[in-house]
Amino acid sequence: MGGAGPWGCELRSERSSLLRGRETGFAPRMSQLENQVAVVTGAGRGIGRAIALRFAQAGADVVVVSRTVENSEKTAAEIRALGRKAWALAVDVSDPAAIATAAETVLQQAGRVDILVNNAGVTKDGLLMRMSESDWDTVLNTNLRGAFLFTKALTRTFLKQRSGRIINLASVIGLIGNAGQANYAASKAGLIGFTKSVAKEFGSRGVTCNAIAPGFIETDMTAALNEAQKEAILKQIPLGSLGQASDIAEAALYLAGPGGRYITGQVLTVDGGMVM
Numbered sequence: 001m002g003g004a005g006p007w008g009c010e011l012r013s014e015r016s017s018l019l020r021g022r023e024t025g026f027a028p029r030m031s032q033l034e035n036q037v038a039v040v041t042g043a044g045r046g047i048g049r050a051i052a053l054r055f056a057q058a059g060a061d062v063v064v065v066s067r068t069v070e071n072s073e074k075t076a077a078e079i080r081a082l083g084r085k086a087w088a089l090a091v092d093v094s095d096p097a098a099i100a101t102a103a104e105t106v107l108q109q110a111g112r113v114d115i116l117v118n119n120a121g122v123t124k125d126g127l128l129m130r131m132s133e134s135d136w137d138t139v140l141n142t143n144l145r146g147a148f149l150f151t152k153a154l155t156r157t158f159l160k161q162r163s164g165r166i167i168n169l170a171s172v173i174g175l176i177g178n179a180g181q182a183n184y185a186a187s188k189a190g191l192i193g194f195t196k197s198v199a200k201e202f203g204s205r206g207v208t209c210n211a212i213a214p215g216f217i218e219t220d221m222t223a224a225l226n227e228a229q230k231e232a233i234l235k236q237i238p239l240g241s242l243g244q245a246s247d248i249a250e251a252a253l254y255l256a257g258p259g260g261r262y263i264t265g266q267v268l269t270v271d272g273g274m275v276m
């Protein structure tokens, strides 16, 4: 099998490399999330949708949570078309009662939860001098309180199972701050502290908790940037382009899959080298 490749190394068929994987203890990369149940918030569009679809491709059944039923149904239909189960829930993650009901529904219908991705997020930008309390509260309640509420609602399940992966979508803005985004930066920096604390609290039960800090990713959230703003941002990115939702989905799959087994309490920056 195989032969000498252009660099003199041996080429192996996929089958033989999979067998080799078994011998060496490396998990095969196909179906990394086979038969696991993942809950992804904010999965109606953008990064959350990409994560939900990537997880389904990797073998997971997915609970699609978003604010609107239209968008959660749309993503759920795409997942079913991939041959996996999907449940569509319309939940406002800043509403504790709605989350409690959603968690109950998820556990009744899916039976278990192996992965939670706290991705739902919003921006309400403005200079501090003019920032209203309501814009502060909306951003903190969605981005930070929502992650706290969803994680808390599933805590008993994770601890009882003695396994689980929690992934929180932070942002490079939570690491470096940004003029006009005091509320958003505070919510994302808070999420990083939350991530590390949960990692320490849940570690002994085999549950990991990590954050992903995306840079500028092309989604509806960044669609409002004008060309001049995009040019200015691109100058700060060594890899020279904005990121795609799929770039974040691959990072999430790594943290949720077998490769992420021994990683907890970390912030994985996925930003083309913008912050280092």
Ligand SMILES: NC(=O)c1ccc[n+]([C@@H]2O[C@H](COP(=O)([O-])OP(=O)(O)OC[C@H]3O[C@@H](n4cnc5c(N)ncnc54)[C@H](OP(=O)(O)O)[C@@H]3O)[C@@H](O)[C@H]2O)c1
Pocket (backbone or CB within 6 Å): 041, 042, 043, 044, 045, 046, 047, 048, 065, 066, 067, 068, 069, 071, 072, 091, 092, 093, 094, 119, 120, 121, 122, 142, 143, 169, 170, 171, 172, 213, 214, 215, 216, 217, 218, 219, 220, 221, 222
């Ligand atoms: N795009 C970027 O450059 C970037 C960079 C760093 C971090 N992030 C973070 O990555 C995450 C996803 O961003 P994105 O760009 O994909 O955003 P997006 O395209 O604006 O999508 C946001 C998603 O969150 C949902 N959502 C918003 N508020 C919600 C609420 N209160 N309850 C439940 N769901 C809610 C939306 O639901 P509907 O679809 O039903 O409206 C939508 O599905 C956010 O946490 C964001 O802060 C993004």
